[in-house]
Amino acid sequence: MKNSFVSPARDRRVPRIRSIAALTALTLSGGLLAAVNLSAPAAAKPGDVVVSENFDSGTLPAGWRAIDGEWKVENGRLRGTASSGTKKITFGRHLTDFRFEATVRFESVAEPTRWTSLGLDVPADGSTPWWIATMRSGTTAANGLEFAQLTTGNAWNVTNTAAAGYPAGTGRDVKVAVEVHGNQARWFFDGRQLLRTTSLTRSTDGGQALIVNGSTVSFDDVRVVELAPNGYLRPDGAPVTVIAHRGASSAAPENTLVAQEVARRAGADWIENDVQPSRDGVPFVLHDGTVDRTTDGAGAIRSLTAAQLKALDAGSWFAPHYTGVRLPTLAEQLADLRTRGGNLLLEIKGAHSRDEVAKIVEVIRAEQMTGRVFIQSFEVDALKHTYALAPELPLGLLRGSLDADPVAIAKELHLTAYNPTGAALIAKPEVVDGLHKAGVAVMAWTIDSAAQWRQLEQIGVDGIITNRPAELAGWNAAFAQGSPAEPTVSIASPLDGAQLDRAQQPVLGVVAANADTVTVTLDGKPAQSGQKLDLTRLAAGRHTVRAEATGPTGTVSTTATFTITVDDAGLGYLILTSGADATAIKQMTDHLVKGKYDHLARYAERNAGQRIPARVAGVIAADARTLAQR
Template sequence: MTVSPARATRGHLAARFGSRTRVAAALAALAVPGAALVVASPPPAVAEPTDVVIAEDFSAGTLPAGWRVVDGTWKVENGRLLGTSASSSANNKVTFGGHLTDFRFEATVRFESAQSAARWAALGLDVPADGSTPWWIATMRSGSTASNGLEFAQRTTANAWNVTNTGSAPYAANTGRDVRVAVEVHGNQARWFFDGTERLRTSSLQRSTGGGLGLFVNGAAVSFDDVKVTELPPNGYLRPAGSPFTVIAHRGASSAAPENTLVAQEIARRAGADWIENDVQPSRDGVPFILHDGTVDRTTNGTGNLRDLTSAQLKALDAGSWFAPQYAGARIPTLAEQLADLRTRGGNLLLEIKGRHTKDEVAKIVQVIRDERMTDRVFVQSFEVDALRHSRELAPELPLGLLRSTLDADPVALAKELGLTAYNPDGNALLARPSVIADLHRAGVAVMAWTMDSAGQWQRLEQAGADAIITNRPAELAGWNAALLQRPQPGATTVTITSPAPAAHLDRAQSPVLAVAATEADTVTLTLDGKPVTVGEKLNLATLGAGPHTLVATATGPTGTASTTGTFTVTASQAGLGYLVLTSGVDRKAVAWMTKKLGDGKYADLAKYADREAGKLIPAEAARVIAADARTLAGK
């Protein structure tokens, strides 16, 4: 069944979800792990469970009404939608649904066949109904364990690829295996889920005003089932189940570069930060500048109060030498310069309005954000309640966060009063009273803890359910997130081929032992080039042809079946050929003749001799392999 697409404007959502509902009941009814909750002005609200706008299991046996085949072959077969692409250059697609700003798109995907492990299927996130460019997709390759096994990518108007983010899955999709995939989108941000766990995120989507959804296949036959699209409220700052922390770089990468500068911002961006946190204050002539302290003394070569200095005086200061000589000449950026850098090079801004600001001063900040076309990528926070009230009045589209050094008696009530999207306390204060996180989540309010720089703190906050960490060490937190995602989910069946090593190149003299690591598995099977082999046996490379070989390991356990593919290559070498001659039961006379030819590099003569003596002085199977390797070496 297909439900008519909903309109996903912010005003539409606010009109529909004006009253608060019970979060637990809503999530249970939606069956969407960690579905995001709306936080708007006025009070926070949550979406009703009727916000599933498309639910299609293809049980009708025909292409659903409103679904449009743009190119390729698409048909409903055996209760699934089957898309076929005969060429790796054909991005075949079917489109459907209306434009959504905040949504979760899920499907069960199975590769029925693939021309290679690089071929892919995709969920279309912003696609014109006629399939014309540009469009955005979330891609999964058949070989999803590759470094680019998962992608966020755009097909541009020039018909070229703009791949913004790549990642890998914990096991290969391969063929014949159902994988439940999902993408959660909030404006320009998206999270890629593979079997319930986030594996990739982006903040680089460039959204249209009318693009809908789609399914894509490339160089493969792929079937889709249980397609579900859920419209979500705008608060994408709550951490969904299966997702790690949002990484917020405090004053940029302030442990590695001079804080609140564009170089610190660039380092944080490269480190994998999702957001940059910086402070804004006005110069004497009213220009918003990025600086934490009330004075320029600590972080520049100047002196004096920031508010007493003109923008020209501030731009003349060196804001980098105090940190390290290589940063000499770094300047204090204006808010406009920082936003322009984020807009053109990528990233989002958690902007702290530092200290007391008049309404006119807040209005200037808002104007700069709007002039730089960054209202959908800026989150405003402050310790100053009045600054948040001004921001809410002047720019209700900007999400708000309240900074706190200690916890309020009733954070939920204060969040409702101020129309907060997030409550942002000192992390240590939060750890002293972690139950407040669940209280805020029930009200649809995210929690961003500052300034947490140790793995021990991160672990405790992750267990408590915090949504984001503001840290001086964004690279370390991004790495910690990645390590967290590598842990098998509780009860999950997993399997990995550990020997031979992935993509290993082996010569005849090596004898690797076939090894597999599995979790929650009752049985493990292994095949080599489609034939069963035994885990733990020594691999006899003397009998394999030179070239690539494929291992497939399959583990079956209480929660299902997991499979993975590994490849290795047998290479012809002088040492390997010598090993064959000496260990293959060759007559001593033949050994003497061939080792001399081998030492002289007379590979062509050796190959002819092996052919002539096959089944005589040289066992027939050994002669075949020796001759083949000798010819390979002769041709090099």
């Protein structure tokens, strides 16, 4: 997850208000500049200053091309005027990884919706298509900042928007910057990252531009600096990268496309998922070595064919409304990310042969996703195979504890990131600075506590892998605005008003944002988000889930009720899973089939604690009496 043009050796252990450097390329996308020079320039290198203009010469710099509108230099600033429409001036050269910054001042505007932009990948002649990072004078509007493309049909494709905490207004200088790594970009407003994108499409020759619309804008200190390709180091002013563990696994069935979609909508920068092969060699997205826990099937994934895996229900275990969700293949997951947006932190789960890793690489390349996939693994051999087969893919080493020399192993394995547990990093925070000085990003797993997010952010961690991506994205948003946001909390599962039978096992899903602590209760007793509810242990009728979230600004709470229904099928399931001995199960089943509910109730009560576990016997008897009264 990565870096700005300043030296990687800078001190990253600074207070959160300054934001420690690191992860640019993770969730951004961008191609920024348009080639303007008449002859091909020498290739830029990281740290090279490609453009640096303060306009003290009093004239337009050489190679700057005023396409339309009125552009002139006066009083040491470049002034651009567009009395109507959009006007632009182009310059610079094509770069893949760079930072584009300027001091910008709206001198006058026709109305607060008018704007100025830094051009990111604009042809020298100003022809379409081109990408821009836009700022309105009314920056507090929901679209005060934007990433957008003007298409060849002269239509706007606005991919990302955000609001600043205060307006740019007129007559005041605003320092703006965009950091671009390939198709990813970060938008900084007065030193604080407020927006990022992964949607830029890059040309082969587009350079930079300055653009004005319905306004007069002056510019000073325009700089374009080549960056190192590791866009996973977090720049100054940027929040930590949000990495959704197995998708939005606290709110949807893990490692599925629906969990991926929930995480994407929640604001996750990356999706973290696991890959393993089927018996016939098809890479599937699954965490466990078996399908038992997260599907309605059984058996090791490597013993089941792709056809058998695709037939499994991978959603109903989490909640009834996810019934029918399927296990995705790696190809399906990548296609979804490519078409709907997002990046993948892909864990090669367990030992893989070189041929098995080669198949994973083949799928990534076939889906044209090499620029948006990051490989990680606990398995050193899997990383070595990946590097040998696809050196273009960034690599991360997962660790349960810290190595004696993380920098040395990072160099040995050609790592882009070193990814240990959050607890290990908090215990030894100086490791982060050492890795950053070596140009290696740090991603911590798996952290769901806001208090630990704060600790990790303050020691300079670049990305955080979490089961609560919506909450971490909200926590980041509060940081971006410079003040704490109100906590929020909702109950995703079971849904309020849900009717459930005994055979269902919904997962308790609670989503909170801007919260330091989240407390969950079921019928007044402590419970946990992610906990599977055993409905055979609960009485028939209504039950209440309550969730309470506490943040810096206060406490909020919400409730949801669900009802356990009683029917023959549910009672049959209760009997068969009761743990009673074979004689008792046969006797109770006979009573149920014959509709002798009173006999069944009395039998369960007489044999409670003997042939039938006492706890279950009481539930069986109560359900049987309910049916007898119908």
